[in-house]
Amino acid sequence: MKIKLYYTPRTRAHRPRWLLEEMGLNYQLEYLDIFSGEGMSRQYRSIHPHGSVPAIDIDGEVMFESGAICHWLTDQFPEHKLAPAMDDPLRRIYEQWMFYAPGTMEPPFMMAVMHEYLLPEKRRIPEIIPWAKKQYGFVLRVLEKELKNRDYLVGDEFTTADIMVGTYLIWSDKYIERHEALKAYVQRLLERPACQRALVECQ
Numbered sequence: 001m002k003i004k005l006y007y008t009p010r011t012r013a014h015r016p017r018w019l020l021e022e023m024g025l026n027y028q029l030e031y032l033d034i035f036s037g038e039g040m041s042r043q044y045r046s047i048h049p050h051g052s053v054p055a056i057d058i059d060g061e062v063m064f065e066s067g068a069i070c071h072w073l074t075d076q077f078p079e080h081k082l083a084p085a086m087d088d089p090l091r092r093i094y095e096q097w098m099f100y101a102p103g104t105m106e107p108p109f110m111m112a113v114m115h116e117y118l119l120p121e122k123r124r125i126p127e128i129i130p131w132a133k134k135q136y137g138f139v140l141r142v143l144e145k146e147l148k149n150r151d152y153l154v155g156d157e158f159t160t161a162d163i164m165v166g167t168y169l170i171w172s173d174k175y176i177e178r179h180e181a182l183k184a185y186v187q188r189l190l191e192r193p194a195c196q197r198a199l200v201e202c203q
């Protein structure tokens with residue numbers, strides 16, 4: 001199987017890269033400087049219509065959306081045990097957190113970081129920030145409670161759901177200062193060799 005990952009450091013492309021590292025699969029990184037407009041080429045938009053990262057090419061078949069890529073890869077390679085089997089009662093919990101990340105966590109997180117510091121100053125809407133922080137604060141309290149007495153989100157084992165949720169938490173140091181369980185969880189995730197390998201910058 002030939003895997004090519006379209007990748008920009010410090011973006012959601014970290015998720016599939018981290019997963020590929022956890023699974024020890026061979027892959028090629030196709031580096032793209034998404035922030036200087038490289039995603040907008042006609043050639044790349046035939047791979048990802050929005051010109052965003054990540055996208056993945058597996059034996060010539062392309063796919064985009066970080067969550068879908070991670071979900072698909074995890075089920076495609078069940079031998080790596082990064083998700084409970086379909087008949088395991090924990091599978092429901094796994095699916096819950098897999099979708100919680102893009103569905104419930106991402107909107108307030110992105111609104112907060114975009115309008116607080118990522119967007120150019122003149123495009124920021126300061127009125128959004130208090131709402132976004134309040135909503136994200138609620139998400140953080142839910143996760144703090146969940147991770148107070150356990151190392152990972154699903155049962156006792158690390159799963160792809162930890163990659164989906166953990167990626168936002170790794171970027172949330174500014175927001176999790178008062179959340180001891182989340183700080184410990186982030187530390188645990190960052191200590192994983194696969195996560196560290198996926199954070200190595202290329203080019």
Ligand SMILES: N[C@@H](CCC(=O)N[C@@H](CS)C(=O)NCC(=O)O)C(=O)O
Binds near residue numbers: 011053
């Ligand atoms: N929901 C998509 C979002 C993809 C996305 O917006 N990626 C960002 C980087 S984190 C990007 O490429 N932004 C630049 C752009 O869209 O031009 C996913 O999870 O893959």
